[in-house]
Amino acid sequence: MLLHMSKELIINATENETRVALLEDGILAEFFMERGNHLNISGNIYKARVNRVLPGMQAAFVDIGLDQAAFIYVTDVFSEPSREVENIFNETAEEPEPVAVAREDEFDLSVPVPPADVKIEDLLSEGQEILVQVSKSPIGSKGARITTRISLPGRFLVLMPTVDHVGVSKRIVEDGERQRLKELVVSLRTEPFGFIVRTAAEGVEKEKLEKEMILLVNLWQKVQKRFASASAPALLHRDMTVSLRAVRDYLTHEADRVVVDADYVYDEIMTFLDEIMPRMKASVERYTGSEPIFDAYNIEGDVFRSLKKKVWLKSGGYIIIEPTEALVVIDVNTGGYVGKHNFEETVFKTNLEAAREIAYQIRLRNLGGIIIIDFIDMAREANREKVFVSLKEFLEKDKSKTTLLPFSELGLIQMTRKRTRNSVARMLCEPCFYCNGDGYLLSRQTICFNIYREIMRESQDLSGEKITVKVHPDIAEMLHGEESRVVTGLEADLGRQIIIYPVPKFHIEQFEIEEIL
Template sequence: MLKELVVNAAPHETRVALIENGTIVEVFIEREDETSIAGNIYKGRVQRVLPGMQAAFVDIGFDQAAFIYVDDVLDTACREMYQKFEQDNDSDDTDSGNMQTGSMAGSHTSWKASFNQECSIEDLLTEGQEILVQVAKSSIGTKGPRITTHISLAGRYMVLMPTVDHIGISKRIENETERTRLKDIVLSIRKNKFGYILRTQANGIDENTIAKEIEFLNKNWESILAKSMGAGAPSLVYKDLTVTFRAVRDLLANEADKLIIDSKEEYENVQKFLERLMPDVKLSVELYQGRESVFDAYNIEGDVARALKKKVWLKSGGYIVIEQTEALVAIDVNTGRYVGKHNFDETILKTNLEAVKEIAYQVRLRNIGGIIIIDFIDMKKEQHKDKVMAHMNEAMKKDKSQTNILPLTELGLVQMTRKRIRRNLTRTLCEPCFYCNGDGHLLSGKSICHKIYRDLVSEAGDMMGNRFTVKVHPDIAQLLHGREKHLISSLEKQFSKPIAIYPEPHYHIEEYHIFESLVK
């Protein structure tokens, strides 16, 4: 399978697309604003401690305060307890090389509940206190950035976690002999009690390469600590790699065979980055110099535009609808135009199986995270249900983000979660409609006409004039002069007053104003 990374590097925005056999499967967009701060390390100041929520707000230098939970706070007094929970609840960590960020805050979640019972936020933080934190999740919607004191720094082969004494191996490295070899190497090399997670890329690498990466990550951490000592609060102490360099580090040579980039400056920077980070690996990096945009040349713009639509058609004629709410995403499967060739049960099964493939693709492409509810078409046969679930689990294996899929319910619903660190594609590229304020619906023209009718009836008794004037959107004016003319005629007869309808092109379609006037 041919895999390519296509990078469109503009002065204030960088877009990276992962292409598999000519089809875009993932897209990453980074802009120069506070929405792309995941992985950055800040020296912050505690603004407010919330005992009732066991959390605190921390000022890291943005308009929105960052949010930290008690289990994301590490204090010297609790370090011993923290390490005990790490040992008692030790489990292999998943790979962090999913192009999200260098942050591994999610790997500390297995024992959070137990740790919470022992330490309270009031014992760990006080208002005005300065702390070193890393952004685990950028701000999403109305929520500020999620931060943690469990700092992590990602390299090519491993992730350094200086606040814990723990060695983890990516679950994608399945050979037990190799897992043991890697763990023994790290234990023999490390000179401190820092934690390390060996990533999938570490499979088969030699001891000398591991030693060099450990030294590189340790020096990076030492420089961060040194910078934080002299920094005020709030301030940026360490900026994570840009989306281009993360793509090179995490995807090139492991996920992709070739990198195409349209900026000569970034092309040269990538070459220097490769010489420093991967001098022993020969990778294909190409400078795109075509006249049209590189995303247009690879037909990516249209794919991105389609990924913003709610309805996605399936090849058979069925379709799925993706609805996003504040807390979850609902995906509905429909047969649409597909009527099948044999029987009803087979038609439903084929539509659901086709939907499974498309859902897995869309979730990955759109970077949908959090809680996801999938409403499959109801199936009567148990073997059909089992087949759909088996395909669902298999399809999601291609996704590098951590997912958890629950069994199909009696109502035909599948509940799943997908790790969310950065904004999804819709939230990155879109904003709530200024016309409907994000509702996604407008009052119908007929409803607006009847609303005007009710307001005229309500206000008529208090008006002293002998004539009504109603200013409305042109579409509503057309309705009141045409199909809904009977509403105005009945009011004119009831109140013995003429009613004039005037179109106002600049009005919102739901906007109208009623005036009274005296006519001699």
């Protein structure tokens, strides 16, 4: 018998920042954040202007009013009559990504590929004004991904005004209920718009579905009117705040309660629930404790621990998580775990424990793209299979789409995870101003030898009796200590006194060479 897992949404809101934590049995499972002008723009709808068409990539750069140009592929502007998309929204449609816009490509279904003779240059031209929606927010140096296939998500339905088909979330498994919902939506439609019936609609009566359908259609009509009157680029519709999206996507079927520490967010949530699901208002609690809410629920430390490269396992082993520009590499090590019987058993148990932790960390950190996992080598094929199956089971909690491949000949597991928003590290961190994101600095010994070579290089142009070298205090200490032979060697070679001068404000790799006449 499966025990019920308690789930809570903890919301910390200030004027410039809103943070949402999903706790599962008191443990941080997912983390979302919006800050000031850096809000997640997924779901926003814009009147945009085409800047540049790229026939070689079958794509275009589009101005939506941000510093970075947005990017659109030919598959996202191609549109055929509704019968052509019958295969997209079928009876196996998946639920949209939580706390993200409900886009077609988040239903684990393929976007229709245009015929070979349909080219981006036939569909778009420079200066053209188009209606687009952000399907993926800017991530790092990459601009927003956009589409002309608009979707407007509600609590029970997702309106797809550019297609004419009705699909039902595959998480509704009972055939009779699936048929009831599909027939209801088809009978309620007044326009040939497409709809996806979300999991939350299971058991919902006709009146609620009709009310939401009217609201979504009215919203679409408002967007069209704004498009007709606005000058490009212009924002026509802003998606919900992160707190409302979290409440909409988690409260009914996932979270048992919501705890929020700000009056205005509490009021916003209560008003929102009053419109779409009044019975859930009792699940919302206003936090009034004196301790900061993230401290009271032990979240603050967990968030910052999720930024660490090394994650310790209970057994004494550990995993190393190394995100790069193109992929994420995860390495498993036994660490201090020596086992009780033999090496194969030690490795197998470490890998099993690591599989659970890796699935948890991928979800918590919101790692996306290509992920390569290097488990410790196992001699037995049966053990490799058990580790693979365990990892696959642990990843089932993850709402983001993942694709997992078995162990390769090199003993690696390759997987992909849908990237829909920035990782926790990208949200909270920026490249190190010391190493510019390289992750390494020159060693102090290397810097000392660099100073030696630079002085020798410049010595012919220096005529003073003394040479002053300004350096970071750590380098000064080393030149007076472990590497004092660098200084004495220079003095002997050049016949001049070398004075080391520490400058606290210097970067550790920085130094300046001056002569004293």
